[in-house]
Amino acid sequence: MSPLHPANTSSLDSYWMPFTANRQFKAAPRLLSAAKGIYYTSIDEREILDGTSGLWCVNAGHGRAAIADAVSRQLQVMDYAPSFQMGHPIAFDFAARLAAMSPGGPEAGLDRIFFAGSGSEAVDSALKIAVAYQRAIGQGTRTRLIGRERGYHGVGFGGISVGGLVNNRRVFPQLPGTDHLRHTHDLARNAFSKGLPEHGAELADDLERLVGLHGAETIAAVIVEPVAGSTGVLPPPRGYLERLRDICTRHGILLIFDEVITGFGRLGSPFAVDHFGVVPDMVTTAKGLTNGCVPMGAVFASRKIHDALMQGPEAQIELFHGYTYSGHPVACAAGLATLDIYRQEGLLTRGADIAPKWRDAMHSLAGLPHVIDIRTIGLVAGIELASRDGAIGARAHDLFVDCFERGLLIRVTGDIIALSPPLIIEPDQIDQIVTTLADGLKRLA
Numbered sequence: 016m017s018p019l020h021p022a023n024t025s026s027l028d029s030y031w032m033p034f035t036a037n038r039q040f041k042a043a044p045r046l047l048s049a050a051k052g053i054y055y056t057s058i059d060e061r062e063i064l065d066g067t068s069g070l071w072c073v074n075a076g077h078g079r080a081a082i083a084d085a086v087s088r089q090l091q092v093m094d095y096a097p098s099f100q101m102g103h104p105i106a107f108d109f110a111a112r113l114a115a116m117s118p119g120g121p122e123a124g125l126d127r128i129f130f131a132g133s134g135s136e137a138v139d140s141a142l143k144i145a146v147a148y149q150r151a152i153g154q155g156t157r158t159r160l161i162g163r164e165r166g167y168h169g170v171g172f173g174g175i176s177v178g179g180l181v182n183n184r185r186v187f188p189q190l191p192g193t194d195h196l197r198h199t200h201d202l203a204r205n206a207f208s209k210g211l212p213e214h215g216a217e218l219a220d221d222l223e224r225l226v227g228l229h230g231a232e233t234i235a236a237v238i239v240e241p242v243a244g245s246t247g248v249l250p251p252p253r254g255y256l257e258r259l260r261d262i263c264t265r266h267g268i269l270l271i272f273d274e275v276i277t278g279f280g281r282l283g284s285p286f287a288v289d290h291f292g293v294v295p296d297m298v299t300t301a302k303g304l305t306n307g308c309v310p311m312g313a314v315f316a317s318r319k320i321h322d323a324l325m326q327g328p329e330a331q332i333e334l335f336h337g338y339t340y341s342g343h344p345v346a347c348a349a350g351l352a353t354l355d356i357y358r359q360e361g362l363l364t365r366g367a368d369i370a371p372k373w374r375d376a377m378h379s380l381a382g383l384p385h386v387i388d389i390r391t392i393g394l395v396a397g398i399e400l401a402s403r404d405g406a407i408g409a410r411a412h413d414l415f416v417d418c419f420e421r422g423l424l425i426r427v428t429g430d431i432i433a434l435s436p437p438l439i440i441e442p443d444q445i446d447q448i449v450t451t452l453a454d455g456l457k458r459l460a
Contacts, residue, residue, distance in 0.1 A: 045419055050077035053437050053444060055424060063419065066434045066448050067426045071244060071276045072307030075356045076437040082308050082352040089348035098130075098341045106130065106342030109350050116354070117315050118274070118288035118298045125288070125298055127321035129314040130342040134275035134301035135169025137312030138238070141297045142173045143336050144316060144324075145236035145269045151323045154267070157235040160190070161225060161268075164198040167245035168238060168273050168299075177238050180246060194229065196221045196237070200249050202399070206388045207381055208250075209374060215252030219259040222268075231266035236296075241287035244276035247431030248390050248397025256293040269320070270295040275312070279303030280357065280438050282393030283367030290393070296320060306353040311346035362438045366394040372442055376449045377434070383456045385410060394440070398432040398452070400459075414455050423451040 027041045046058040053076055055063040068074055089105070096103040114126035129144065131137045142160055149157035162168065162177030169175075175183050176190035179198065197218055205212035222237060241256060243249040263270040277287040278300040284290035288298060297320065301312035324333045340346070357363050370393055377396040378389050388399040400410050411427040418425050426433040434448065 045416075052076050052078065053440055062422055064423050064436075064444060064447055064451075066418075066424050066436050068303075068435050068437050069307050070302070070426075071281070071435050072302035074279050074281065074303040074438050075306045075353060075360070075362055076439040079306060079308075079352075079356060081356060082306060082349050085348040085352035086309065086345055089345050093344055096344055097339075099337060103342075103344055105344050105347040105351070109342075109347040112351060112354055113313060113315070116285060118272075118278075118286035119294045120289070123288065123294045124318045125294070125315040127316045127318060129316060130338075130346075131301075131312035131314065132310050132338050132340040132343070132346075133169070133312045134273075134299065135171045135174050135312075136338060137275065137299040137301055137314050138168045138177075138273060139171040139173040140312075140336060141271050141299050141314045141316075142177065142236065142238070144297065144314065144320060144334065145271065147334055147336075148269065148320045148323050149235045151326065154232070154235075156232050157267075159192045159194065159229055159234045161194050161196060161222065161234060161237040163196040163239050163243075165200065165243055165246040165249065166195075166198075166238075166240055166273075167243070168240075169275075192233075194225055196225070196239070198243070198246075198249070199252055199255060200246075201252075202388055205252070207378065208390065209378060211250050211253040211392070213253055216254035216258055218252065219255050219262060222259060222262045222266075226262075226266055231268065234266070234268050236269040236271055237263055238271040238273055240273045240276065241291060241293075242277050242282070242392055242395065244395070244433070244435075245428060247399065247428050248392075248395050248433050250390060250392040251291070256291050260293050260295070269297065271297045271299065273299045275299055275301045276395075276435070277393075280363040280366055281395060281435060283364060283370050284393075285363040304353070305346055305349040306356070308353070309343070309346040309349040310340075311343065311350060360439075365438050369394060369440065369442075369445075373445060376445050379449060380453060380456065383453060385456060385459055394436060394438060396432075396434040398434070400430040400432070402430045410459060414452075414459055417455045417458060418451055421451055421455070423448060425452070 047055045048058045049056040057063050110128040113128050117126045131140050160177050164179035166179040168178045176193045179195050199215045199218050201215050204214040272295040282290040296317050298315040305311045374391045377391050385400045387401050390397040403410050408429045411430040415427045
């Protein structure tokens, strides 16, 4: 038994927890003490099926010895090296491996890799690169950044400015010169869709409205999640991403896909770019990049963008941007070992084989109490519940606690359950998720 027992709440006081109702949690803590494969172990030694890949990040499952060994070796060889005007081989090795498997394949040309320390940092990097690129090609008036309602792009000031989740924005000032497309959630027309929603491609035309309002010459980039994850799993309407790509191209606007969640096999393809066949100008990644083992983010940028900044005197810094931990050697070691596991076990495409079972299992919950929509794509699911009067989010939180007590970890946002298990999940474990959820839904008030 761990020395940190749930009853010992005084030892919980010092940690100010992120995105958590701290007082509620510390009154009845849910603590995890170990992890292996697709299961956590709770502090009271119960087995908890990880239905969320940690936080969308442990794609290859927990406790992978090859990653731990690679990290250990790297720590013993070189724990840290600076990346400003210096370099170390493993960062170049990792970048080359990523470039070789870059979103969209060689013809997409998204093979210039900028490293960051997280998804939030990757997003802010991509936004800054977009503005710098427009300036470099003589389009210095293009500084406006367009996000989307209900979008999540991390918690930096750039990310919350283009993000569209109100609770992430309401307390904090945002960057001037940002605006938002309408979201694509259409419960009335698209509820219980199997596959991509049929209605809503025309919502991409909202970008034309913003061009008319602000002028194309002021807009540097549009950033969207191909599948909006943190808001509750919103797959794009059929044809929506293609339409958005066409509008951006027509008006000289860069298109950024935030694939922090969808990257590295979550949809049954290496990236959403591959899944949908739509090529943006940049892709942000993190999470599955290192299987969640060491914090890291990366931007895949097109050669067009990269090369436009490689101008001027050779001794001049081309982009005044970076982080202390850009290309951290230990993170790179974890990333290289993660890529090896993905390749050896075929995990970047395994989800495509399991997706039909996953879809049918999730949709079997239709008709149970409080369920008003179910959305699936790849190995992701969103189950939307009717809210209690005056208590949005309370019903899903109760289900979250109930499932945890019965051996299943889910994620909730508002009254939407989000599921994204490790890519190593087996059919019987999918059945376990559905059975636990179904029983919990029947118990809900």
